[in-house]
Amino acid sequence: MQERFCKCGNQVMVQYHNKKSECWFTRFWAIGSTFGKTIRVCPECGCPLDINSLK
């Protein structure tokens, strides 16, 4: 898992999966009360989480 930050500054965790020859996909977790839940948007600002746009 890697630590990333949304552009609003919210911290999220990212895990990469590689399903054999298929494309990589990523799962995001929020830190805090929603930890453990896969999220697709930032719980703080609602931005879609895109691995390429996260720092």
Ligand SMILES: [Zn+2]
């Ligand atoms: Zn955000």
